[in-house]
Amino acid sequence: MRISVFGLGYVGCVTGACLARMGHEVCGVDISAAKVDSINQGHSPVAEKGLERLVSRAVRAGKLRATLEPAEAVAGAVLSLVCVGTPSGRKGEANLDYVLRAADDIARALRYTRRYHTVAVRSTVPPGTLETCVIPRLERVARKRAGRDFGVCFHPESLREGSSIHDFFHPPKTVIGSYDARSARRLIELWRPIKAPVFVTSLRVAEMVKYADNAFHALKVAFANEIGALSKSLEIDSHEVMKIFVRDTKLNISPLYLKPGLAFGGPCLPKDLRALCAVARRARLEVPLLSSVLESNSRHLQRATQLVLATGRQKVGILGLVFKSDTDDLRESPACALVKSLLRAGKEVRVYDPRVRPERLIGANRDFVERELPQLSRLLAQSLQEVLASSEVIVVAGTHPEFPDGIRALKKRQILIDLVRLSPRSVPSVTRSVGLCW
Ligand SMILES: NC(=O)c1ccc[n+]([C@@H]2O[C@H](COP(=O)([O-])OP(=O)(O)OC[C@H]3O[C@@H](n4cnc5c(N)ncnc54)[C@H](O)[C@@H]3O)[C@@H](O)[C@H]2O)c1
Numbered sequence: 380m381r382i383s384v385f386g387l388g389y390v391g392c393v394t395g396a397c398l399a400r401m402g403h404e405v406c407g408v409d410i411s412a413a414k415v416d417s418i419n420q421g422h423s424p425v426a427e428k429g430l431e432r433l434v435s436r437a438v439r440a441g442k443l444r445a446t447l448e449p450a451e452a453v454a455g456a457v458l459s460l461v462c463v464g465t466p467s468g469r470k471g472e473a474n475l476d477y478v479l480r481a482a483d484d485i486a487r488a489l490r491y492t493r494r495y496h497t498v499a500v501r502s503t504v505p506p507g508t509l510e511t512c513v514i515p516r517l518e519r520v521a522r523k524r525a526g527r528d529f530g531v532c533f534h535p536e537s538l539r540e541g542s543s544i545h546d547f548f549h550p551p552k553t554v555i556g557s558y559d560a561r562s563a564r565r566l567i568e569l570w571r572p573i574k575a576p577v578f579v580t581s582l583r584v585a586e587m588v589k590y591a592d593n594a595f596h597a598l599k600v601a602f603a604n605e606i607g608a609l610s611k612s613l614e615i616d617s618h619e620v621m622k623i624f625v626r627d628t629k630l631n632i633s634p635l636y637l638k639p640g641l642a643f644g645g646p647c648l649p650k651d652l653r654a655l656c657a658v659a660r661r662a663r664l665e666v667p668l669l670s671s672v673l674e675s676n677s678r679h680l681q682r683a684t685q686l687v688l689a690t691g692r693q694k695v696g697i698l699g700l701v702f703k704s705d706t707d708d709l710r711e712s713p714a715c716a717l718v719k720s721l722l723r724a725g726k727e728v729r730v731y732d733p734r735v736r737p738e739r740l741i742g743a744n745r746d747f748v749e750r751e752l753p754q755l756s757r758l759l760a761q762s763l764q765e766v767l768a769s770s771e772v773i774v775v776a777g778t779h780p781e782f783p784d785g786i787r788a789l790k791k792r793q794i795l796i797d798l799v800r801l802s803p804r805s806v807p808s809v810t811r812s813v814g815l816c817w
Contacts, residue, residue, distance in 0.1 A: 380404070380569060383452035385481040386463035387414045387445060389543065390501060390536050392425050392434070394462055397547040399437035401572060406452040407445035408484070418445035429544045449481075453488035453496065458565060461485070461500045462536070473505050475512060482513050486520030489529055497530040497562040503593070506586040509533050514558065530562030533582045535589035553577045556585025598668070605666045609655070612662035639816045641776060641798045642680040642713040645702040646743070649673060649711045680713055683798055683815055684720040687772055690794050690813075695721055696770030698763070698785065699777020699799075700732040707734045710747045714776035719752060730758045731766040733781060767793075775799055786810075 380403045384395040387409040395405045395418075409415050417424040421435040437443035446452055453459055463477040478500065485498055498517060500509060514525045525531050533556035538546040553575050557563035563579050570577065580588075606624075607617035625632055636643075643649070652673055659666045687695055702712035709715055721728050737756045740748055748755050760766045763785040767773065773789060774796040775782060783805045789795060795812040806812050 380458060380565075381456040382406070383408060383449075383456040383459045383485075385409075385449070385452075385459060385461045385485065386477070386502070387411070387418060387424055388462065388464060389425050389427065389540055390538065391460075391462035392418075392423055393427060393430060393538060393543045393547055394460060394501065394536070395443055396423070396430060396433040396437050397544060398569075399440070399442035400433055403442070403569075405437070405443045406456065407443070408447070408449050408452045408481075409445065410447070410480075412447060415445040415447050418443065427543055428541060433544065449484035450488040450491075453485055454492065456496065457494060458497045458499060458569070459485050460534070461498065461502055463502055465502045465504055473503070473508075475504065475508060478502050478504060478508070479512065479516055482516045483520050486517045489517070489521040489523060492529075495529060495561065497532060497565050499532040499534040499562070499566060501534055501536045503535065503589050504533070504586060506583045506590070508586060509556070509558070509582045526559040530565070531558040531582075532556060532562045532566055533585045534566060535585060535592075537592065548573060550575045554585050554588055555579045556582040558582055601668045605668050608664055609659055609662070609666065612664050613658070638800070640800060641683065641815065642676045642716075644711040644713040644716070646708060646710040649676070679816075680716055680720075683713075683717055683774075683776075683796075684724070686796050686813055686815065687717075687721060687726070687774060688724055690772050690796075692771035692794065694727045694769060694771045695729070696760075696766035696773045697728060697730045698732070698766065698773065698775050698782050699779060700730055701734050701777060704778050705734075707736070707740070708744055709735065709740070709752075710744055715748075715752050717774070717776060718758065722754070728758055729760050729766045729769055730755075731760045731763050732777065733779065735759065772796060775801060 382398055382403050382405050384391045384405060384407045387407045391407060395407045399405045407418055414424040418434060418438065421438040423430040423434040434443065461478060461481050463481045465473045465475065465478060468474040489496055500513060509531060514531055518525055521529065523529055535554050537550055550573065553570050555563050555566045555577065557579055567577060603621055606620060610617035610620050652669065656666065656670050659669065697714060697718055700709060700712060700714045702708055702710065718728055718730060737748065737759065763781055767785055767788060770793065772794045775786065776798045778799055786795065786801065786805055787807055789807060789810045791809045793810065795806060795810050797812055798815045800814065800817055
């Protein structure tokens with residue numbers, strides 16, 4: 380493929396040199412004459428392990444060159460990869476000036492091309508950028524229509540400086556946010572020799588995935604460091620702790636606990652987080668990440684309450700009260716907290732959860748209910764039908780084999796608040812359904 384690469388920084392240089400190594404014909408574009416000259420002389424303009432050799436070989440083989448002229452690079456190419464910087468603006472926002480300038484340059488060149496050209500943005504940009512900024516700009520300047528006259532993708536990059544050449548050939552995944560199927564097919568073809576799972580999705584999902592990736596990496600570092608600092612203050616070897624921690628691939632380093640849904644609760648997580656933060660306080664150690672987790676959880680619960688209040692309806696039915704299915708444990712159950720908030724807001728609440736029998740609750744479970752939700756027996760309905768018949772709003776706050784039938788029987792006038800991400804097939808099409816974070 381003939382490919383142009385806009386921006387010859389870390390991402391652009393590595394991408395250009397590696398694509399050339401794969402046999403493609405690459406023309407890099409940069410606004411810096413020094414970077415362009417450097418490439419054309421067979422030198423890498425950035426210091427990166429193995430890159431100097433890769434660039435010099437590719438230039439000698441006639442597979443890689445660079446120019447200051449966008450039109451020259453785009454003219455013969457079928458694909459342009461935008462790898463320009465997106466640095467932080469004054470208030471932390473992503474500065475899109477470089478991306479938009481590159482889009483202008485590509486679009487001007489597109490005015491004169493006849494073949495179908497794909498513009499794939501590799502720079503990290505906020506969700507929505509392609510649809511609201513880049514595509515309108517490309518269309519206006521090129522005087523052409525995206526999806527008809529040229530294609531657009533968001534195609535995030537996951538290389539890490541220091542090991543970027545290895546990362547390029549062994550990525551964890553290939554994500555293609557596509558506007559048009561033709562461009563998605565072109566990128567799938569480009570990456571065919573590279574072994575990695577390919578995800579073709581919407582532009583916005585791909586843009587968000589990239590931010591989720593980097594936020595999670597940062598979160599993991601901060602988490603490990605707070606656990607490290609706490610361990611040190613207790614004279615515990617943090618590396619021994621984390622060595623064992625990461626070996627748990629069932630609960631810790633795993634997809635578990637990574638689905639957006641209702642707040643966490645139950646007898647362990649809130650209590651133990653509070654206790655760990657108390658340990659930090661005693662050690663006079665600031666752990667802002669760990670200390671903010673319960674606050675984040677309670678804000679999430681407030682969002683659920685707000686969803687119900689925003690309906691303006693008075694009669695609310697809650698399906699599911701226990702903190703997790705297959706248990707009758709109500710301790711710090713988020714659904715209990717939700718019921719409490721709704722009662723405080725003056726709503727008439729009915730609850731159905733066949734796992735909860737107040738007369739059978741014992742020990743700490745019973746103490747929790749007596750303290751936090753003493754009116755529980757009065758709120759509990761005997762059957763699902765009783766709640767459905769008396770409620771204007773139905774809140775699904777848990778799962779149980781009985782619930783899907785009830786949801787299917789909802790009337791058009793009833794509003795469904797989904798806190799558990801029901802499958803779309805289980806919700807009747809006439810029902811007004813509102814999800815918590817989807
Ligand atoms: N560095 C990384 O490890 C990494 C990894 C994944 C994603 N990213 C993302 O990739 C993007 C690029 O990152 P980077 O570290 O390579 O940036 P960088 O600052 O090293 O390089 C950007 C290059 O773009 C050039 N440029 C600016 N405007 C241009 C234009 N209109 N036309 C042509 N060239 C232009 C600059 O002169 C510069 O050489 C960023 O959005 C970044 O967030 C970076």
